[in-house]
Amino acid sequence: xxxxxxxxxxxxxxARLARSLGLPKPxxxxxxxxxxxxxDGIVAIGAGREPHLLDALATLxxxxxxxxxxxxxxxxxxxxxxxHGLMTGRFEAADSGSSSKLAALLFDASGIEDSSxxxxxxxxxxxTLRSLGKCGRIVVLGRPPQTCVNxxxxxxQRALEGFTRSLGKEARRGITANLxxxxxxxxxxxxxxxxxxxxPRSAYVSGQVVHIAAQVGxxxxxxxxxxxxxxxGSKASSTFDWAQPLAGLRAVVxxxxxxxxxxxxxxxxxxxxxxxxxDIPSARDALDATMRQLDGTALAFDIAAPEAxxxxxxxxxxxxxxxxxxxxxxxxxxTIAKMTEAAWQSVIDINLSAQxxxxxxxxxxxxxxxxxxxxxxxxxxxxxxxxGQTNYxxxxxxxxxxxxxxxxxxxxxxxxxxxxxxGFIETQMTAKIPLAIREAGRRMNSMSQGGxxxxxxxxxxxxxxxxxxxxxxxxxxxxxQSLIGA
Amino acid sequence: xxxxxxxxxxxxxxARLARSLGLPKPxxxxxxxxxxxxxDGIVAIGAGREPHLLDALATLxxxxxxxxxxxxxxxxxxxxxxxHGLMTGRFEAADSGSSSKLAALLFDASGIEDSSxxxxxxxxxxxTLRSLGKCGRIVVLGRPPQTCVNxxxxxxQRALEGFTRSLGKEARRGITANLxxxxxxxxxxxxxxxxxxxxPRSAYVSGQVVHIAAQVGxxxxxxxxxxxxxxxGSKASSTFDWAQPLAGLRAVVxxxxxxxxxxxxxxxxxxxxxxxxxDIPSARDALDATMRQLDGTALAFDIAAPEAxxxxxxxxxxxxxxxxxxxxxxxxxxTIAKMTEAAWQSVIDINLSAQxxxxxxxxxxxxxxxxxxxxxxxxxxxxxxxxGQTNYxxxxxxxxxxxxxxxxxxxxxxxxxxxxxxGFIETQMTAKIPLAIREAGRRMNSMSQGGxxxxxxxxxxxxxxxxxxxxxxxxxxxxxQSLIGA
Numbered sequence: 001x002x003x004x005x006x007x008x009x010x011x012x013x014x015a016r017l018a019r020s021l022g023l024p025k026p027x028x029x030x031x032x033x034x035x036x037x038x039x040d041g042i043v044a045i046g047a048g049r050e051p052h053l054l055d056a057l058a059t060l061x062x063x064x065x066x067x068x069x070x071x072x073x074x075x076x077x078x079x080x081x082x083x084h085g086l087m088t089g090r091f092e093a094a095d096s097g098s099s100s101k102l103a104a105l106l107f108d109a110s111g112i113e114d115s116s117x118x119x120x121x122x123x124x125x126x127x128t129l130r131s132l133g134k135c136g137r138i139v140v141l142g143r144p145p146q147t148c149v150n151x152x153x154x155x156x157q158r159a160l161e162g163f164t165r166s167l168g169k170e171a172r173r174g175i176t177a178n179l180x181x182x183x184x185x186x187x188x189x190x191x192x193x194x195x196x197x198x199x200p201r202s203a204y205v206s207g208q209v210v211h212i213a214a215q216v217g218x219x220x221x222x223x224x225x226x227x228x229x230x231x232x233g234s235k236a237s238s239t240f241d242w243a244q245p246l247a248g249l250r251a252v253v254x255x256x257x258x259x260x261x262x263x264x265x266x267x268x269x270x271x272x273x274x275x276x277x278x279d280i281p282s283a284r285d286a287l288d289a290t291m292r293q294l295d296g297t298a299l300a301f302d303i304a305a306p307e308a309x310x311x312x313x314x315x316x317x318x319x320x321x322x323x324x325x326x327x328x329x330x331x332x333x334x335t336i337a338k339m340t341e342a343a344w345q346s347v348i349d350i351n352l353s354a355q356x357x358x359x360x361x362x363x364x365x366x367x368x369x370x371x372x373x374x375x376x377x378x379x380x381x382x383x384x385x386x387x388g389q390t391n392y393x394x395x396x397x398x399x400x401x402x403x404x405x406x407x408x409x410x411x412x413x414x415x416x417x418x419x420x421x422x423g424f425i426e427t428q429m430t431a432k433i434p435l436a437i438r439e440a441g442r443r444m445n446s447m448s449q450g451g452x453x454x455x456x457x458x459x460x461x462x463x464x465x466x467x468x469x470x471x472x473x474x475x476x477x478x479x480x481q482s483l484i485g486a
Numbered sequence: 487x488x489x490x491x492x493x494x495x496x497x498x499x500x501a502r503l504a505r506s507l508g509l510p511k512p513x514x515x516x517x518x519x520x521x522x523x524x525x526d527g528i529v530a531i532g533a534g535r536e537p538h539l540l541d542a543l544a545t546l547x548x549x550x551x552x553x554x555x556x557x558x559x560x561x562x563x564x565x566x567x568x569x570h571g572l573m574t575g576r577f578e579a580a581d582s583g584s585s586s587k588l589a590a591l592l593f594d595a596s597g598i599e600d601s602s603x604x605x606x607x608x609x610x611x612x613x614t615l616r617s618l619g620k621c622g623r624i625v626v627l628g629r630p631p632q633t634c635v636n637x638x639x640x641x642x643q644r645a646l647e648g649f650t651r652s653l654g655k656e657a658r659r660g661i662t663a664n665l666x667x668x669x670x671x672x673x674x675x676x677x678x679x680x681x682x683x684x685x686p687r688s689a690y691v692s693g694q695v696v697h698i699a700a701q702v703g704x705x706x707x708x709x710x711x712x713x714x715x716x717x718x719g720s721k722a723s724s725t726f727d728w729a730q731p732l733a734g735l736r737a738v739v740x741x742x743x744x745x746x747x748x749x750x751x752x753x754x755x756x757x758x759x760x761x762x763x764x765d766i767p768s769a770r771d772a773l774d775a776t777m778r779q780l781d782g783t784a785l786a787f788d789i790a791a792p793e794a795x796x797x798x799x800x801x802x803x804x805x806x807x808x809x810x811x812x813x814x815x816x817x818x819x820x821t822i823a824k825m826t827e828a829a830w831q832s833v834i835d836i837n838l839s840a841q842x843x844x845x846x847x848x849x850x851x852x853x854x855x856x857x858x859x860x861x862x863x864x865x866x867x868x869x870x871x872x873x874g875q876t877n878y879x880x881x882x883x884x885x886x887x888x889x890x891x892x893x894x895x896x897x898x899x900x901x902x903x904x905x906x907x908x909g910f911i912e913t914q915m916t917a918k919i920p921l922a923i924r925e926a927g928r929r930m931n932s933m934s935q936g937g938x939x940x941x942x943x944x945x946x947x948x949x950x951x952x953x954x955x956x957x958x959x960x961x962x963x964x965x966x967q968s969l970i971g972a
Contacts, residue, residue, distance in 0.1 A: 115839045115884050122830040122876070125822045151891035152842060158887025159838070162879035165871025165972060170821050207871065207972065335656050336611045344608040352645070353601045356638060384971055385651025385693065390608070393648035398601050401644025405637035485870055485971020486651060486693070 003426060003442060006449050026448035027174030029203040030135040032458060034270070038199050039064040041103025041133065044091050046124030047074035050111030053141050056187040057106060058084040060194050063242075066103065071128060073120040074108070093127060101133030104198050109142045109160055110182065113153040121163055129171065137198050138177035140164045141190075144211045147183055157181070161209055168207040168446050168481045176206035176481075183470070185214035192240070192467025201462065204455035206446055207481035212470040215414075245465050247272030250321045252312070254278045254303055254358075255328030256296075257286040259427050260377075263453035264325055267461050269294035273323065276316065278303060303328055303354045304346070309361035316367050323373045323464045324362060326355040329395075331429070333388040344391045351395035355402065368415065373464045376403055376419035377456075380479055383421055384486045396421075400475055407473030416472035418463045423479025424450040447480035489912060489928060492935050512934035513660030515689040516621040518944060520756070524685050525550040527589025527619065530577050532610030533560035536597030539627050542673040543592060544570040546680050549728075552589065557614060559606040560594070579613060587619030590684050595628045595646055596668065599639040607649055615657065623684050624663035626650045627676075630697045633669050643667070647695055654693040654932050654967045662692035662967075669956070671700035678953025681728070687948065690941035692932050693967035698956040701900075731951050733758030736807045738798070740764045740789055740844075741814030742782075743773040745913050746863075749939035750811055753947050755780035759809060762802065764789065789814055789840045790832070795847035802853050809859045809950045810848060812841045815881075817915070819874040830877045837881035841888065854901065859950045862889055862905035863942075866965055869907055870972045882907075886961055893959030902958035904949045909965025910936040933966035 008014040009025045018025045032038060043066050047054065054076055061068050062084050069091040070077035081088035105128050112118060121140075132138070140160055148154040160179055168177035178197050182190050190212050196202050241247060251268045255261035256277030265275045275296035279287040284300040291298040299315055301308050329351045332343035355376060362368040381389050382396025399419050406417045424430060424441040430450065433441065442450045456478045462468060463476070494500035495511045504511045518524060529552050533540065540562055547554050548570050555577040556563035567574035591614050598604060607626075618624070626646055634640035646665055654663035664683050668676050676698050682688050727733060737754045741747035742763030751761045761782035765773040770786040777784040785801055787794050815837045818829035841862060848854040867875050868882025885905050892903045910916060910927040916936065919927065928936045942964050948954060949962070 115834060115842060115881075118834055118880060119827065119831060121880070122822065122825065122827060125876070126825060126827075130823050145887055145890065148891070151888065151895060154891035155838070155842065155884050155887035158890065159880045159884035161886075161972075162868045162871055162881070162883025163876055166867070166873065166876040166879040167822065167871070169871050169873045170876070336608065336653065337616050339608065339612060341605065341608060341612075345605060348601060348604055352641070356601060356641065381652070382648045384969070385648055385653070385655050387652065387655045390611070390649055390652040390656070393652040394604060394607070394645045395601075395648070397648025398641050398645035400647075401631055401641035402637065404631065404644065405634070405640035409637060483870070483970050485969075486647075 003449055005439075024443065024448050027134055029174050029447065029449070030200045031203045031452070031454065032199060032201045039066050039103075041066060041101070043068045043104045043106055044071055044102050044128050044131070045069070045074045045077045045106050045108075046071040046120065046128070047076070047108040048112040048120045049117055051076065051108035052110040052184075053108045053182060053187060053190075054080055056190055057108065058086060060191055062086050063191065064195065064198065071124050073124045091128065093131070102128065102131045102136060103133060104137040104139070105129070105132055107140045109140055109157070112142070112156045115152070115156045115159060118156060118159060125167060129167070132171070132175060135174035135200070135203070138164070138167055138171065138175065139194060139197050140177070140179045142179065142181050144181040144183055164209075165207045165481070172446065174203070174447060176202060178202075178206060179209045181209065181211045183212060183214045186212045186470050189215060189467070189470040192462065192465045193471060195242070196462040201458040204447060204451035204480045205459055205476065205478055208476050210471060210474060210476065213472065215469050240467050244272035245467065246323070246461075249273045249323060250276065250319060251323035251325065251464065252276045252278065252316065252321050253325045253327055257283040257290055259429070260422070260425065260453040260456050261327040262290050263457040264327055264460050265290060265294055265296060267454065267457035268323065268464065269296060271461055276321070278312065278328070303358065304350045308354065309357045312358055313361045313365050313367055316362070317365065320367050320369045321362065321372070322369055324359070324368060324375070325460055326358070326374070326376045329377060331389070331392050333392065335388050336390045339391065347391035348395050348398075351392065352398040352402070355399070359406070371414040371466075371469070373468075374406070374410075374415065374417040375460050375463050376417070378419040378421040378475055380421055380423045380477065380482055380484055383475070383477070384484050403475060404473055411472065414469065416463070416469065418471060418474045418476065420456055420459050420463070421475050421477045421479070422451065422456050423477060423482040423484070425456060425478070426450040426452055444484065445480035445482040449480065451478055451480055489935055491925075510929065510934050513620055515660050515933065515935070516686045517689050517938070517940065518685060518687045525552050527552060527587070529554045529590040529592055530557055530588050530614050530617070531555070531560045531563045531592050531594075532557040532606065532614070533562070533594040534598040534606040535603055537562065537594035538596040538670075539594045539668060539673060539676075540566055542676055543594065544572060546677055548572050549677065550681065550684065557610050559610045577614065579617070588614065588617045588622060589619060590623040590625070591615070591618055593626045595626055595643070598628070598642045601638070601642045601645060604642060604645060611653060615653070618657070618661060621660035621686070621689070624650070624653055624657065624661060625680060625683050626663070626665045628665065628667050630667040630669055650695075651693045651967070658932065660689070660933060662688060664688075664692060665695045667695065667697045669698060669700045672698045672956050675701060675953070675956035678726070678948065678951045679957060682948040687944040690933060690937035690966045691945055691962065691964055694962050696957060696960060696962065699958065701955050726953050730758035731953070732809070732947075735759045735809060736762065736805060737809035737811065737950065738762045738764065738802065738807050739811045739813055743769040743776055745915070746908070746911065746939040746942050747813040748776050749943040750813055750946050751776060751780055751782060753940065753943035754809065754811075754950065755782060757947055762807070764798065764814070789844065790836045794840065795843045798844055799847045799851050799853055802848070803851065806853050806855045807848065807858070808855055810845070810854060810861070811946055811950075812844070812860070812862045815863060817875070817878050819878065821874050822876045825877060833877035834881050837878065838884040838888070841885070845892070857900040857952075857955070860892070860896075860901065860903040861946050861949050862903070864905040864907040864961055866907055866909045866963065866968055866970055869961070869963070870970050889961060890959055897958065900955065902949070902955065904957060904960045904962065906942055906945050906949070907961050907963045907965070908937065908942050909963060909968040909970070911942060911964070912936040912938055930970065931966035931968040935966065937964055937966055
């Protein structure tokens with residue numbers, strides 16, 4: 001739960017010692033605090049040829065209330081920003097004074113249609129990266145390759161992924177770099193996602209690629225979908241309450257008594273949701289205490305029991321539910337030759353099959369309301385596999401399959417389904433890992449440290465946001481850009 | 487070019503020392519040699535419920551001429567094998583005698599339709615993994631998730647990926663583990679792929695997922711496609727010359743003078759192809775020497791020159807070409823703040839844009855024949871990004887985009903396009919990496935060693951094989967299941 005190396009090298013003496021010995025010095029990550037401004041500092045804007053997203057970016061920059069500067073690659077920005085009534089200037093190379101540090105670098109690559117047009121990416125980040133401050137944010141914006149009209153454009157847009165991941169690996173200093181692909185027509189649906197990636201809420205999310213799809217109704221101004229009655233259009237940014245986006249919504253969280261689940265419950269409640277926390281009967285006291293603090297509702301069920309789906313459905317039926325977070329999970333690690341059938345079966349059942357049964361019950365009964373959110377918890381092990389975790393990795397890869405297979409089915413009802421995939425998160429579970437392996441897990445990522453449960457929780461809150469309607473079928477790693485992958 | 491640690495710990499004294507000090511002992515990988523049998527030993531067969539691929543597996547086992555044993559999970563195998571006239575028996579747990587070692591474990595998971603049906607995977611590998619010999623092979627067979635009819639089946643099939651990757655990480659001892667998804671109707675098109683994954687040719691390919699698509703004509707016995715005249719149906723296994731599968735075909739290889747390109751040229755020639763090697767004029771002597779050895783043709787061109795596509799097209803026009811391998815590539819590593827525009831531009835141009843221009847010239851002129859093969863060379867850096875390689879990673883991610891975007895366009899002509907993504911390969915390039923970083927690159931994979939150029943070449947030869955018609959749009963890592971990924 002405690003990274004003593006991180007604390008030490010960030011103490012006055014430890015920092016001096018680390019410097020003289022050439023030891024790595026992980027940055028203390030800036031995380032969201034309700035008593036501090038979420039956005040401040042200067043954002044530099046760059047662009048490739050014919051950028052399509054600058055107008056939407058101007059709305060965003062105005063909405064979050066920061067100052068922008070235009071790099072030479074984004075000449076269109078100045079008149080545009082003026083039209084939007086924004087404070088703006090031109091980017092001048094930093095004179096290495098820390099007062100000139102930038103808070104974020106935003107690059108609109110959406111108009112790049114050929115690999116020969118990629119150079120402005122180099123020009124912008126070549127000029128600006130050194131001026132980006134600690135815990136700064138990099139967001140590259142493009143068009144989803146699979147929506148591109150020809151192979152040349154698809155290729156150039158796909159190339160952005162290698163670029164952004166490389167930037168994340170060389171930026172260090174707590175800086176995150178992410179790539180957001182915005183489908184044509186989805187421009188009005190990108191604000192919640194961009195706010196997340198620019199905010200300290202995404203402190204431990206880097207090297208990720210997110211697609212924002214256009215919603216039914218995006219072009220017609222958010223009309224009701226006649227057949228199902230679901231509101232699937234994205235709302236204009238002004239209609240969201242950015243401080244309490246989940247106000248009036250009900251969220252179920254499994255495994256909510258403590259740890260990551262407790263943190264998820266607490267963040268969703270802070271965003272305004274009424275949380276219904278589920279945990280096993282033996283954790284009833286901890287669950288009750290957590291839910292009391294959040295004015296939530298505690299339900300002590302074993303989610304793997306055959307009767308659980310019906311019980312949960314019955315408990316939620318009257319008022320329904322808007323957000324379902326499948327956080328409950330267990331590990332029973334052994335190499336396969338030593339793994340018992342029971343250890344295999346219980347991990348698959350609790351981590352995967354139980355989710356399927358519960359979702360089916362909530363969906364069949366219409367208990368999960370139209371426009372709802374399902375969020376699973378996968379794992380880096382589910383992506384990359386892991387020694388001694390055939391059962392766990394199978395279950396967590398299954399969660400990915402669940403997300404990919406259900407997303408198209410749920411689209412007509414405006415329900416999204418996504419998963420987070422945590423890397424090394426500082427919890428009671430990881431505190432039990434032997435020191436050498438724990439240290440490797442902590443350092444083998446672009447942040448050179450483990451994440452905190454709140455990093456997972458904040459990522460889930462973004463996926464649960466009403467403004468994330470265009471984000472579905474996706475797996476977002478919360479891993480500080482861990483080296484480990486598939 | 488030389489892994490002295492690997493050699494040392496596999497010497498009599500080094501092995502004793504490594505054992506007493508608890509040092510890792512990477513296995514000397516068994517690689518393909520024309521003077522040794524490609525397949526021998528016993529293959530154990532396992533299966534989940536209602537396996538669909540056992541019949542095709544029986545054809546394969548008969549074709550490669552090995553003995554099989556049926557695990558309890560594959561009760562159907564014994565009568566089936568008898569029908570096919572195969573030597574077969576029942577799997578008995580090993581009595582730890584090395585004479586009872588298995589050469590391969592094959593599991594047919596294609597009939598699994600729900601996460602609650604995954605247990606036979608555990609049962610089979612629990613019982614058999616310890617009996618698998620050094621450099622043994624594991625292949626799990628399933629159905630491509632996106633072709634599954636319902637989310638439950640999709641989820642269970644997608645779960646196989648986490649399982650297989652975990653097995654690869656725990657098996658060690660030079661054992662590879664790969665997952666092959668066979669589309670319904672593509673059963674007759676899986677033999678070339680299974681032969682590759684069972685052969686010593688795939689020594690450094692592990693943790694990979696390959697889809698085999700059904701071909702036009704698969705169900706009608708390989709009819710001509712009237713519109714384009716392309717033969718896109720898979721041939722029955724007996725129609726391939728497994729010893730000289732590329733006989734009569736012409737293959738272009740860029741960067742063919744030496745290194746990985748030289749190895750690719752040499753393997754394709756050994757399989758029967760006439761190789762046209764291209765390299766820059768300054769490498770003309772080495773190119774000429776390599777091509778003379780292979781009875782190939784040397785073309786000294788700078789592929790990045792504006793006139794190169796037309797020159798290459800003109801040189802090939804009369805006889806056309808069947809296989810194009812885009813191997814030529816350069817690195818110019820620097821962090822982006824220090825990278826010049828010229829370093830950016832030349833890497834993008836040579837590694838990516840030149841390929842696009844050449845392919846377009848060969849395709850537009852019909853010089854690449856119907857049923858042809860395009861094979862790119864991507865990189866782990868293109869998947870995961872890499873510090874100091876924004877230019878290189880962008881170009882190599884673009885190669886992935888190229889493969890994904892072109893595959894559907896080329897399908898009607900029976901042309902496939904794929905890429906290999908090498909991890910740490912022992913070359914002159916990697917020999918220049920500082921020792922500590924080189925050692926990390928070598929050991930951070932399931933084989934605990936770097937690969938050889940021939941490992942990349944053999945993987946390309948499999949993709950070039952006439953029997954790989956169902957494999958297109960895919961990226962296959964040749965990385966020994968490197969930890970590093972996205």
